[in-house]
Amino acid sequence: MNYNWNWGIFFELSPDASGTYLQTLISGLGWTLATGLVAWVVALSLGALVGTVRTLPVPWLVRLGNGYVELFRNIPLLVQMFLWFFVVPELLPREWGNWIKQLPNASFWTAVVALGLFTSARVAEQVRAGIQSLPRGQLAAGTALGLTLSQSYRHVLLPMALRIILPPLTSEFLNIIKNSAVALTIGLMELTARARSMQEFSFQVFEAFTAATLIYLAVNGVVVLGMRGVERWLAVPGYIGGRTR
Amino acid sequence: MFANFDFDVIARTWQVLIFQGLAFTLQVTVLAMAGGVVLGTLLAMMRLSSIKPLSWVAAGYVNLLRSIPLVLVIFWFYFLVPYIGAWIIGSPTPIKVGAFTSALLTFILFEACYYCEIMRAGIQSIPSGQASAAQALGLNYWQLMAHVVLPQALRNMTPVLLTQTIVLFQDVSLVYIISLPDFVTIASKVAQRDGRLIEMYLFVAVVYLVICLILSYWVKRLQSRIAIAR
Numbered sequence: 001m002n003y004n005w006n007w008g009i010f011f012e013l014s015p016d017a018s019g020t021y022l023q024t025l026i027s028g029l030g031w032t033l034a035t036g037l038v039a040w041v042v043a044l045s046l047g048a049l050v051g052t053v054r055t056l057p058v059p060w061l062v063r064l065g066n067g068y069v070e071l072f073r074n075i076p077l078l079v080q081m082f083l084w085f086f087v088v089p090e091l092l093p094r095e096w097g098n099w100i101k102q103l104p105n106a107s108f109w110t111a112v113v114a115l116g117l118f119t120s121a122r123v124a125e126q127v128r129a130g131i132q133s134l135p136r137g138q139l140a141a142g143t144a145l146g147l148t149l150s151q152s153y154r155h156v157l158l159p160m161a162l163r164i165i166l167p168p169l170t171s172e173f174l175n176i177i178k179n180s181a182v183a184l185t186i187g188l189m190e191l192t193a194r195a196r197s198m199q200e201f202s203f204q205v206f207e208a209f210t211a212a213t214l215i216y217l218a219v220n221g222v223v224v225l226g227m228r229g230v231e232r233w234l235a236v237p238g239y240i241g242g243r244t245r
Numbered sequence: 246m247f248a249n250f251d252f253d254v255i256a257r258t259w260q261v262l263i264f265q266g267l268a269f270t271l272q273v274t275v276l277a278m279a280g281g282v283v284l285g286t287l288l289a290m291m292r293l294s295s296i297k298p299l300s301w302v303a304a305g306y307v308n309l310l311r312s313i314p315l316v317l318v319i320f321w322f323y324f325l326v327p328y329i330g331a332w333i334i335g336s337p338t339p340i341k342v343g344a345f346t347s348a349l350l351t352f353i354l355f356e357a358c359y360y361c362e363i364m365r366a367g368i369q370s371i372p373s374g375q376a377s378a379a380q381a382l383g384l385n386y387w388q389l390m391a392h393v394v395l396p397q398a399l400r401n402m403t404p405v406l407l408t409q410t411i412v413l414f415q416d417v418s419l420v421y422i423i424s425l426p427d428f429v430t431i432a433s434k435v436a437q438r439d440g441r442l443i444e445m446y447l448f449v450a451v452v453y454l455v456i457c458l459i460l461s462y463w464v465k466r467l468q469s470r471i472a473i474a475r
Binding site: 003070071073074075076077078079080082083086087090091174178179180181182184185192195196199205206209212213216217220 | 312315316317320321411419422442446447457
């Protein structure tokens with residue numbers, strides 16, 4: 001295989017004059033993490049809301065929630081990014097559209113919205129499954145104690161359900177970090193985009209992608225270890241995988 | 246609101262979009278599913294094997310590919326496959342690999358990791374007494390797998406495998422980043438040529454939505470049929 005390896009490339013200056021290639025990759029990682037984290041806040045709050053709504057005894061709300069999940073789950077993320085980036089600003093009233101297009105870091109905010117809504121549908125599915133996995137007696141017991149429906153959800157069902165679905169939520173969190181790479185199609189300079197531009201400038205394809213791969217693996221490892229701690233801390237006693245005393 | 250729009254662009258170009266773009270996407274999806282399920286099953290057998298190095302190799306491969314973004318995997322294979330091909334046939338220069346082959350290989354190798362996890366769960370869901378019974382009857386490992394375990398595992402896991410295939414169908418859109426002629430890429434080329442981004446991307450979204458809704462409805466029905474049969 002005649003490929004000229006050059007691992008020193010990371011310490012050479014990149015042509016966009018922002019520092020060495022290593023520094024541009026690190027700043028890409030910053031954008032990846034920022035996008036993932038802000039989108040995760042959106043996904044978690046909307047997902048918890050929609051997932052809860054889908055278990056309420058109100059048929060039209062349930063249908064609305066189901067429609068929301070189907071809509072965001074059945075269009076590829078790439079197409080959703082394009083819709084938010086190219087289509088939505090045009091469909092809004094002109095002043096709003098112009099405001100969006102002139103936002104600093106427009107591609108970052110678009111990516112956050114697209115990724116957040118896309119993932120919120122998946123979170124909603126987990127939340128619904130978590131609530132429905134609880135014994136029916138729990139809601140009944142809450143009602144018998146005189147709690148209103150919202151109090152039962154607030155004090156009985158949701159605290160249990162959210163703790164039970166923590167492991168699948170961890171993998172959704174890993175997914176949102178990985179999926180943020182799709183935002184390179186709308187011009188967000190996150191980690192994968194930086195690796196690609198490093199490859200285009202320096203022709204060191206495999207060094208650039210190896211570095212990006214290692215960084216993703218490291219992020220993955222940190223999240224998995226951290227969440228393992230959180231899961232152990234929040235596990236429900238008495239469940240398989242829960243603390244035994 | 247739609248006054249300035251020209252939905253005529255869809256009427257003019259839908260044949261190219263569907264019969265070239267969507268056809269490419271569907272071909273990659275179906276072939277990658279077939280290859281991915283076969284490779285994924287082999288990986289699952291390796292992971293569950295009592296020969297430790299085999300199980301480590303499979304686990305390492307699956308966990309590696311599952312921890313990096315598909316976008317990065319597509320870039321990796323786009324640049325790697327010509328070199329690997331050159332290495333296999335002993336050519337001194339990287340060989341040229343067609344767009345279709347490249348995409349297909351990428352998705353087989355990537356999706357195999359996800360199919361592997363599904364098949365592993367499927368194999369593990371078979372009671373171990375069946376393996377003992379098969380051994381008592383004198384079946385060897387391959388006979389046990391081929392005649393007892395895999396048919397049941399495959400059957401039990403069919404809905405999950407198909408759901409993963411719907412994900413795969415959506416993921417194929419990402420070949421846009423290396424400009425392979427799939428549905429999204431062709432639509433975006435037409436959109437840019439005619440200056441009709443909005444109409445085109447709305448059309449693409451609606452087509453995906455309809456196809457995926459139909460497929461997932463069908464999987465759900467299949468799931469309830471299988472559930473009753475058991």
